[in-house]
Amino acid sequence: MFLPAFTSFRLPLFFMILLLLWFCPSRSALGQSGRYGSVSGTVIDAQTKQPLGFATVFIAQTTYGTNSAENGTFKLTSLPAGSHELVVSFLGYETLSHKFTLQAGQQLTFRFEVMPKANALQEVVVRPDTNWRYNYGVFLKHFIGQSANAAQTEIINADVLYFHFDPQERVLTAEAAKPLIIESKALGYRLHFVLEEFKADFKNGQIFHAGHPRFEELKPRGKAQQKRWAAARLKAYHGSMMHFTRALYHNTLEAEGFNVRRLQRLPNPSRPPEEEIQAGLKRARSQMGNQMVITPSSNGNEDSLTYWMRMSRVDKTVAFLHKDPIPYDQMVVLEPTGDRHRLQFLDYLNVVYTKEKEELNYINQSAFAKRRTPTYQTSLLTLLEPYTFIEPNGMILNPYSHVVEGYWAFEKLAEMLPLDYAPQAVE
16 A cells, blocks of 8 residues: 555664675676687785795686686686776785776786785784684674575685674674685585675674685586576576666666665654653653653553653654656666766665565574565665666676665675676576
8 A cells, every 4th residue: 555655664673784895896798708808917926026826816706717827827718808806815915906907809918916914924823712603603694694505505614714702892803814615505606705804793783794706616416416506596696686787787677577666764753852762761760769750641551761762662764665666767877978887866776576585584584573474575775875887797886885685685695696697597
C-alpha cells in the first residue's frame, strides 16, 4: 500500500558498511574479445638495485598473474585493452600498485622498484594472543562471510594473522605477515590476498577491508565438479553488485531482473529530540531516589525512567520508499567525451533483485531476528561523494565512494568473483 508519492519501508536491524579496496579501480574492458596487449618489466630492490626473483605480479582482482623470474623479469600477455591496476608483492617489502592504460596491440614495459618494509630487518616479538581463536572467528564472519559458500571457504595459512582489540573503542584490527591463501571449494578459486587493512568498528557498526586479491582457478577432479563450480559461480554472480553495475552501465536493469527505486531516510516524528531524551533520562535518574515520577505521556502506566528509555530505543529515522522506478538518467550521466559513465543520484538506491530470493543464512544472521519466509534480495546503495564512475566490467571506479547495506553487505569474500568473469549458461 502506497502513500500518494511513496511508502514507508523498514530495513533489517543488522547492516554492514563495505568500503572494499579489493574492488580495485579499473577501467578495463575485461571480457571483450580481439582487443589485447601485454605488459612486461623488471622488479628490483629500491635500495640495493638488485633484481627480486619470484615476486608476485598480478592484475588486481583478476586471474591474470605471474611470478618474476630469478633475474626479476616478468611478462603478462593477452591482457584486455583498457585501464588496469597492477600489483607487485614480495615478502618483507611494501606492496606496490600501479594503474595503467593498455591500448589494443600495445606492449608496455615497466621497472618497479619496491621498498623493504621498515621493520623487515628488525626482530619482531609477538606476544601470545589468548583471544586469537575468538578474534579469528569474528574475522571470518566479517571477512569471509556467513553464506553457504562461506562454509566451504577456508584460509589455508590462518597462522599469519595477528589481531588487536581496543576494548575502549570496541575496534578489532587484523594484520597478515604474508598474503592470505584462501580456497573456495564452492566456487573453485584459490585467492592470494594481500591484506592491507582490516578494521571492525563495533561501536559504529562499520567494517572496513583493504587489500589486493589475485584469483587462481582450482583444477576440477572431473566434469561433474567443473559443472558444479560453473553453476555456483553463476548463482553468485546473479544479483551481485557486479551484476547490478554491469546492467546499470548497459542500461539493462529491468531485463536483468533489477527493480531500483529511491529511498529516503527522514527524522522519525515519533521520537523526541536527542537532547530532550538525554535530559529526561538524567532528570528521571536523579529523582529515582526520592519518588516515582509518572509522565503524562505514559497514561499513568509507566514511570519516567522507563518512558525515556523507551524513547531512546525508538528509531531515529523513518524510511520512505518511492513508488515508481528511478529513471535511468537520474542515476547515470554520460560524460561529454562519451567514454565514461557517471553514477550520481539522490538519497539511497533501493535495489531489489527479482530473479533470486534470499539465502536462509541471511535471514538467520541474528538469533533474535523474527523468523520469516525468504523474499527477493534487497540492498541499499548510497554515495559518500557527489558522484563516482562505473565501468563496463561491473566495478565502481572509486571503492571509497559508496556504502552498501542489506543483501550486498551480507555477500562478502566467499561470493567474490574475478573481474574477468563472464557468465555462461550451465547445461
